[in-house]
Amino acid sequence: MTILPDLSDLVIEQVSITNEVTVTVRAASPTASCPCCGTISKRIQSRYTRTLRDLPAGGHPVHLVVHVRRFFCQQSTCVRKIFAERFPSLTLPRMKFTLRLQEALRELGFALGGEAGARLGKQLSIPGSPDTLLRLVKRVELPVASSPRVVGLDDWSWKRRLRYGTLICDLESRKPIDVLPDRSVETVSAWFENHPSVEIVSRDRSSEYAAAIKKGAPQALQVADLWHIGKNLAESVSTLLALCRAEIRRGLHVQAIPEQKREKAEPVLEEKRRPARSRSVALAREGRRAQKLDRYTQVVELHHRGFRAADIASHVGIGERTVHRWVAHGSFPEARPRRRRPSLIDPYTRYVLSRWQEGYQNGSQLYKELTAQGYKGSPKAMYNYLATLRTPQSDTAQSIPLKPRRRKSVPSSPVPLENFSAQRATWLFLCHPEKLDEMQQEELALIRQASPSAETAYDLAQAFMQMIREQTGQQLDTWLSEVETSHLPELESFAKGIQQDKAAVFAGFTLPWSQGPVEGHVNRLKLLKRSMYGRAKLPLLRARVLACWPRRSQLAQLSWLDSDAPARRGGARRSNRCGNRKSMMGAIDPRWEDIS
Numbered sequence: 001m002t003i004l005p006d007l008s009d010l011v012i013e014q015v016s017i018t019n020e021v022t023v024t025v026r027a028a029s030p031t032a033s034c035p036c037c038g039t040i041s042k043r044i045q046s047r048y049t050r051t052l053r054d055l056p057a058g059g060h061p062v063h064l065v066v067h068v069r070r071f072f073c074q075q076s077t078c079v080r081k082i083f084a085e086r087f088p089s090l091t092l093p094r095m096k097f098t099l100r101l102q103e104a105l106r107e108l109g110f111a112l113g114g115e116a117g118a119r120l121g122k123q124l125s126i127p128g129s130p131d132t133l134l135r136l137v138k139r140v141e142l143p144v145a146s147s148p149r150v151v152g153l154d155d156w157s158w159k160r161r162l163r164y165g166t167l168i169c170d171l172e173s174r175k176p177i178d179v180l181p182d183r184s185v186e187t188v189s190a191w192f193e194n195h196p197s198v199e200i201v202s203r204d205r206s207s208e209y210a211a212a213i214k215k216g217a218p219q220a221l222q223v224a225d226l227w228h229i230g231k232n233l234a235e236s237v238s239t240l241l242a243l244c245r246a247e248i249r250r251g252l253h254v255q256a257i258p259e260q261k262r263e264k265a266e267p268v269l270e271e272k273r274r275p276a277r278s279r280s281v282a283l284a285r286e287g288r289r290a291q292k293l294d295r296y297t298q299v300v301e302l303h304h305r306g307f308r309a310a311d312i313a314s315h316v317g318i319g320e321r322t323v324h325r326w327v328a329h330g331s332f333p334e335a336r337p338r339r340r341r342p343s344l345i346d347p348y349t350r351y352v353l354s355r356w357q358e359g360y361q362n363g364s365q366l367y368k369e370l371t372a373q374g375y376k377g378s379p380k381a382m383y384n385y386l387a388t389l390r391t392p393q394s395d396t397a398q399s400i401p402l403k404p405r406r407r408k409s410v411p412s413s414p415v416p417l418e419n420f421s422a423q424r425a426t427w428l429f430l431c432h433p434e435k436l437d438e439m440q441q442e443e444l445a446l447i448r449q450a451s452p453s454a455e456t457a458y459d460l461a462q463a464f465m466q467m468i469r470e471q472t473g474q475q476l477d478t479w480l481s482e483v484e485t486s487h488l489p490e491l492e493s494f495a496k497g498i499q500q501d502k503a504a505v506f507a508g509f510t511l512p513w514s515q516g517p518v519e520g521h522v523n524r525l526k527l528l529k530r531s532m533y534g535r536a537k538l539p540l541l542r543a544r545v546l547a548c549w550p551r552r553s554q555l556a557q558l559s560w561l562d563s564d565a566p567a568r569r570g571g572a573r574r575s576n577r578c579g580n581r582k583s584m585m586g587a588i589d590p591r592w593e594d595i596s
């Protein structure tokens with residue numbers, strides 16, 4: 001019977017149908033048992049009526065008016081002297097809904113959250129306030145991970161760049177099993193200590209997670225995710241190509257010129273810039289600057305020869321407004337340094353700078369001097385500042401007097417590699433050669449021919465991508481030693497990172513586990529977080545992330561909700577969605593579909 005709820009212990013006294021349906025019921029049994037001591041009683045003390053809301057019938061609200069009796073407890077020692085009879089198959093004490101309406105409201109809460117769920121509920125004639133929906137959601141008992149063996153973890157941001165949480169998935173069942181409030185070593189390692197069954201952990205390249213896993217689950221084998229490794233390689237190749245831009249363009253015009261040495265920036269005292277966090281970040285910064293500098297040189301040269309801005313823009317592969325801006329600027333526009341947050345070191349920078357220029361460059365000595373002067377900050381803040389004094393920066397681009405003679409038009413046929421972009425070329429470098437069309441193959445061949453560094457990098461990048469595609473980690477050592485002899489600092493820096501994390505990278509190459517399901521669930525978590533305008537606190541967010549999976553037993557009772565609930569709600573459809581590594585890569589960046 002789906003029109004009315006389970007009324008087997010009740011007697012229907014009256015049904016009235018107007019704009020809404022009202023069903024009056026009472027208990028069939030003349031007795032009731034005390035909820036405290038269980039003694040059966042038949043001595044009635046008083047009566048009252050309770051009104052319960054039920055699921056709508058044909059869009060009309062349904063109310064159950066229940067005649068409830070109060071009984072005397074006949075057990076003299078019982079603390080309850082009087083009790084009201086209960087209807088466990090219908091509702092809970094003090095609840096204003098029937099159980100099945102409550103379940104429907106909870107489903108709305110899980111699917112849509114408080115406000116949106118309440119709005120839809122009203123449309124469907126199952127109204128419940130946003131607070132009610134969320135209360136029902138939070139009351140659900142969350143599943144306890146039963147001894148997971150293979151897990152994957154990843155971070156997600158509460159607030160970008162400031163606060164991150166951690167999501168943990170069981171990779172065998174592809175289900176999320178926990179959401180942690182942060183990604184610190186303490187929190188994550190504590191989780192692993194509580195789950196000693198873990199044997200394999202898949203993670204990204206984060207050193208923080210590596211340390212946490214080592215501390216909390218020293219028995220577990222760490223697996224570095226191949227997608228992240230590939231991404232790191234792409235970044236290194238992109239930096240290298242950006243640095244080679246001038247060389248590639250020159251190489252195209254004058255094939256006879258031998259390989260030109262890359263211009264090394266002169267170190268200058270520069271305290272505006274934030275220090276780079278790592279060598280690879282510094283290299284990437286340098287690469288971006290080199291590409292921009294080469295484009296700038298190109299623009300100035302064309303402008304000097306009298307070409308129009310629109311033609312210059314299409315020739316160089318940048319926007320017309322950028323051309324105007326650069327020409328008006330008169331000298332190479334350095335990237336504006338990112339605003340630095342105020343630091344305790346600020347009042348002492350002048351002193352440190354003067355000491356530095358005098359030649360006192362010993363960090364610990366300087367720290368002692370500063371603390372003697374009242375500096376309250378950490379040594380790290382001071383070392384960060386010192387790093388800015390060491391960072392080489394240059395202003396090699398001279399301002400060039402611009403006197404356009406007469407306007408001419410650049411030949412409209414596109415000149416190969418004049419509008420070279422490192423980002424686009426990176427994709428050509430990493431993609432499977434068979435997947436490139438004729439034009440792309442030609443462009444790639446030109447780049448490789450123009451620059452010996454690019455040629456070396458191409459061979460190395462393809463060899464690495466092949467290891468990823470075919471999961472052949474056995475060649476990793478050979479590859480690393482080839483990079484050592486390549487004299488390409490960008491790839492050396494990448495190889496150094498691999499070397500430091502070699503066991504996990506090797507496991508990534510040889511084992512079938514990947515971050516795919518975790519990334520899929522992180523996407524889901526972000527969607528849930530944003531659907532609540534980022535205001536949900538951890539318990540609610542956690543409930544909505546974790547509870548999508550295990551409520552099958554509760555759902556199975558709700559035949560009206562979903563007749564084939566287990567099959568449709570199960571992991572099959574969902575696990576396909578965030579399934580194998582290839583489709584995960586494709587979901588994040590469609591270009592991976594071609595590369596893998």
Ligand SMILES: [Zn+2]
Nearest residue numbers: 034037073078
């Ligand atoms: Zn009792």
